[in-house]
Amino acid sequence: MRERGLRWTPQRRAIIEVLAEARGHVTAADLVDRCRTLDPTTVPSTVYRTLDVLEELGLVRHGHGTDGREEFHVGPAVAQHAHLYCSVCGGRWELTDERADAVLAAFRAADDFEADLSHMTVVGRCGACRRAAS
Amino acid sequence: MRERGLRWTPQRRAIIEVLAEARGHVTAADLVDRCRTLDPTTVPSTVYRTLDVLEELGLVRHGHGTDGREEFHVGPAVAQHAHLYCSVCGGRWELTDERADAVLAAFRAADDFEADLSHMTVVGRCGACRRAAS
DNA sequence: ATTAATGCAAACGGTTTGCACTACT
DNA sequence: AGTAGTGCAAACCGTTTGCATTAAT
Numbered sequence: 001m002r003e004r005g006l007r008w009t010p011q012r013r014a015i016i017e018v019l020a021e022a023r024g025h026v027t028a029a030d031l032v033d034r035c036r037t038l039d040p041t042t043v044p045s046t047v048y049r050t051l052d053v054l055e056e057l058g059l060v061r062h063g064h065g066t067d068g069r070e071e072f073h074v075g076p077a078v079a080q081h082a083h084l085y086c087s088v089c090g091g092r093w094e095l096t097d098e099r100a101d102a103v104l105a106a107f108r109a110a111d112d113f114e115a116d117l118s119h120m121t122v123v124g125r126c127g128a129c130r131r132a133a134s
Numbered sequence: 135m136r137e138r139g140l141r142w143t144p145q146r147r148a149i150i151e152v153l154a155e156a157r158g159h160v161t162a163a164d165l166v167d168r169c170r171t172l173d174p175t176t177v178p179s180t181v182y183r184t185l186d187v188l189e190e191l192g193l194v195r196h197g198h199g200t201d202g203r204e205e206f207h208v209g210p211a212v213a214q215h216a217h218l219y220c221s222v223c224g225g226r227w228e229l230t231d232e233r234a235d236a237v238l239a240a241f242r243a244a245d246d247f248e249a250d251l252s253h254m255t256v257v258g259r260c261g262a263c264r265r266a267a268s
Numbered sequence: 269a270t271t272a273a274t275g276c277a278a279a280c281g282g283t284t285t286g287c288a289c290t291a292c293t
Numbered sequence: 294a295g296t297a298g299t300g301c302a303a304a305c306c307g308t309t310t311g312c313a314t315t316a317a318t
Contacts, residue, residue, distance in 0.1 A: 007292050007297055029282060043300055048283065050298095066253075068202030068307095069282070084247055099244040106240035110233040112261030113218055119200075119257040127246030141272055141317050163307055177275055182308065184273090203307070 006053065014039055015050045019060065019074050024094075025083065028062075028070040063119040073118060082117035088129035092121075140187065148173055149184045153194065153208050158228075159217065162196075162204040197253040207252060216251035222263035226255075 018034045019026070026034075028051060035042040051072060054060045065071045066085050073081075082095040082103060095103070100117055107115040125133070152168045153160070160168075162185060169176040185206060188194045199205045200219050207215075216229040216237060229237070234251055241249040259267070 003293095005297085009292070009298065011299075027282090032282090041300085044283075045285080045301085046299060064198060064200070064202040066198070068198040068204070070202070084245065084249075086247075087250070095245055102244045103237065103240045106237045107256070107258070110236045111218065111229055112264075113220075113256075113258050114260075114264050115218075115256050115258035116221070117256070120254050122241070122247075122249050122251070123253040124241070124247050124249035126248075130246075130248050137318095139272085143273065143317070145274075161307090166307090175275085178308075179276080179310080180274060 004057075011035075011039075011042065011046050012050055014042070015047055016054075019054075019072070023074065025063075025071050025073050027065060028072065031072070061118065063121070066121050066123055071121070083121040084126075085121045085123050086126040086129055087123050088125050088133070091126055138191075145169075145173075145176065145180050146184055148176070149181055150188075153188075153206070157208065159197075159205050159207050161199060162206065165206070195252060197255070200255050200257055205255070217255040218260075219255045219257050220260040220263055221257050222259050222267070225260055 014035055015031070018031060018038060022031070022034070028048065031051070032042065032044050032047045035047055051060065051062070055062060055072075060072045060074050063071050063073065063083070065083075066087075071083075081097055082100045083092070084095060085092050095117075103117065104115055107113045148169055149165070152165060152172060156165070156168070162182060165185070166176065166178050166181045169181055185194065185196070189196060189206075194206045194208050197205050197207065197217070199217075200221075205217075215231055216234045217226070218229060219226050229251075237251065238249055241247045
């Protein structure tokens with residue numbers, strides 16, 4: 001199936017399984033933990049190495065969260081969704097592609113820059129918290 | 135002068151000096167190194183602690199670079215400038231406040247979100263690299 | 269004399285590496 | 294049989310911490 005000279009091992013299966021049910025984003029460290037609850041013998045290096053492979057295959061993409069930790073996005077939604085984080089209420093959510101497009105357009109207009117918003121989490125304040133503050 | 139119950143020590147002086155001549159942004163680790171070349175006895179903990187203090191005073195602000203490392207912005211330009219990074223050519227630069235404003239407006243319009251662009255580096259492709267690619 | 273700030277050294281968390289071993293193919 | 298992939302353990306890097314010591318006020 002997904003072989004390009006790659007091997008299909010139980011641990012890869014496990015990692016992909018965990019990735020699948022974590023639809024959206026997970027930090028690498030989180031992933032290690034979740035794998036470990038699933039199979040306590042899981043070892044970090046394997047997880048990290050598998051993530052590298054998956055990234056090469058284009059199945060996941062890594063970015064960095066607010067605190068700088070590696071974060072992975074899975075599946076077809078790997079594209080242009082932006083990650084938002086409210087530093088007041090701690091909320092995390094994402095922008096739908098259409099909405100993200102407007103922001104991308106702004107970057108383009110401002111500096112001829114093609115931003116890859118999926119790579120990082122943008123920090124700020126959500127509408128609710130902003131209104132609450134004033 | 136800048137005392138609010140704080141003490142003026144040689145090592146703080148050194149750190150501020152280094153910060154000053156690094157106008158713009160430096161990673162914390164970089165800062166430690168530069169301080170060490172200036173005074174080899176410099177120890178990381180002092181630097182990090184001083185940075186915390188300076189941040190509390192509002193003199194610096196920390197964010198995270200592309201690789202997730204802590205990065206500090208100094209001086210009056212602490213405000214709303216965005217950090218851009220081109221993953222193709224490796225270029226780094228920033229958006230002037232006026233230009234950044236347009237992007238902020240887009241975030242506001244898209245999701246009623248007040249982004250703090252100064253907190254992170256946005257990854258993408260600069261105009262030149264984009265054109266070169268196509 | 270107070271007590272804020274330092275230096276040191278050790279610990280941390282997340283991630284990476286070398287190497288011998290295992291097990292897919 | 295061949296070699297991709299694993300497990301382990303140790304190292305890495307940036308950062309944080311506890312504690313005894315120093316030095317600014």
